[in-house]
Amino acid sequence: MITLTEVTKSYGRLKALDSIKLDFVAGQCVALLGPNGSGKTTMIKSVLRMIKIDQGSIYFDGKDVADSHMYRQHIGYMPQVDRYPERMRVGELFDLIRGIRSDLDNPVLDEELIEEYRLQEIWAQEMFSLSGGTRQKVAAALAFLCSPRALLLDEPMAGLDPLAAMTLRKKIKASHLSGKLVLISSHLLGELDDIYTHVLYINEGSIVFYLSRTELQEATGETGLLQAVPVMMQSTLTT
C-alpha cells in the first residue's frame, strides 16, 4: 500500500532518512521503533508530504505522492504534538474535518472512538481548556473518523490514561484485522505487544531490522517487544 524507494532526507549534514527502501501492505500493524531522533517522525511526515524528501519516491497504491494530494483522503494521522486553535470548540473541529472530507467523497464515518471516549460531553468546550490527555483522545478520534485505509500514528499512547490507551489498542487491533495498514511509532514497547504484526527498527535514518512477528520470535525466542528488541539489537551489533 505504501512503498518507499531510496528515500533520503537530510537536515544540513544530518541524515534523517538514508536511502530507505520499504514496503507496507494492507493488514499490517507495524511497530515503528528507534531512539529519539532516529527518523521515525520524519518518515511518517514524509509519507504525508509534510516534508519534502531529497531523493527517492514514495508511492501510495502505486501512485507517487508528489503528484496529487488526494491520496491523503485514505490516511488517518495522529500527530505527536497536538495543539489546536484555542477558541475552537471540540465539535467544530470535528465538523471541520468532516466537512473537508465530505466535499470529496462522503466517507463512511467511524465514530466509535467519539462514543468510547465520550467526547460528546465536551463537544461545546473550547480546545484550550482541554487537558493533554483529552486532546490526545480528540486526536485519536479524528484520525479514525473517516475510516481511512491507512493509519499513521505518531506516539499515540503518550499521555493517555491506561483505560483510554486500552480502548485505543483495541481499536488499532480491530483496524489492522479488518485489513487496514497501521503504522505506530512508540517508545512504550510493552504497549504494542498484543497488537503488532511487524516490527521496524530504525536508527540514524537507516533500517536496522524489519521483521514479522514470527520472524522476530524465531530469531529471539520472544514475542514481547520489551524482551525481544534488546536481544535483536545485540545480535545486529555483533554481526
Add this chain to the structure above:
Amino acid sequence: MRRILYYSLVDLLRSRVLLVYTVLTFIMGMTMFSLQGYEDKALLSLVSFMLIAIPLMSLMFTTIYLYNSDEFMLMLIAQPVKRGMLLRGSILALAIGLGLATAIGIGIPILINHPSVKGLVITLIGVILSWVFVSMSALAYVLSRDKARGIGIAILLWIYFALLYDSLALTLFYAFSDYPLEPLMITLSACNPIDLARLLIVLQLDASALMGFSAAVFRDYLGSPLGYFFAILLLVLWIVIPSILAVRIFRTKDL
C-alpha cells in the same frame, strides 16, 4: 478553503486579545474627540496613534497566531487539502478579523464624531494598513521555523517602518539637500507602507503644512487623482506581494 476560512474566523472572533484591542482603540478614539474641542486636531492625533498602533498590532497578532496554529496546520495538511489553500485561508481570516477590529475601533469613533467622507477614507486606509502588515507577518512566519525568531523579524519590521525609516529619510534629505530630492522621496515613500498611508491621509486632511517638507512635495506630485490612485495601488501591492510570496514558500516548506 471556505471551511478553513470560516472556522478560523470563528476562532479569531472569539479571541480575547482582539476584543481588548478593539475596545481599547475605541475608547482611545472616543476620548480623543471628547478631550479636544477641535475635531480636526483630534482626528490628527488619532491618525498618529493609528499609524503606530495598527502595524504593531497586526504584526504581533498575526505572527503569534500563525505560530500557535503550527500543529493545527500539520493536522490539516494530513487531510486531502492543498497546502497553499490552507495558508491562504488563514491569511484571509486574519485579514478579516484585524480589518474588522480596525474598522470598529478606529472607524466608529471617527464616524460618530466626524461623519464625513474624510473620516471614511481614513478608516479605509487604516484597514488597508492592517492588511499590509498581516501580509508581511505571514511572510515572516514562513521564513522562519522558530517562533521567537519569527516574532523578532516582525518586531524589527515594525521598528524599521514605524520608527527608523523616518530618521533615515531625514538624514538623507539633510545630506543631499542641495540636490533635487523629490523623485527620490517618492521612491522612498513607496518603500514604506506606513509613509504611504500617512501621505494619503494628510492629503485628505489638507494639513500638509503640519507634516512638513515631504508632505508638501507630495501635494504637488500625488495631490492629483492619478497620484492618489498610484499611492493606493502601491499599498495594494504591499498587501498582495508578501502574501503571494508567503504562500509560494509555504507550499514547499518542511513542516
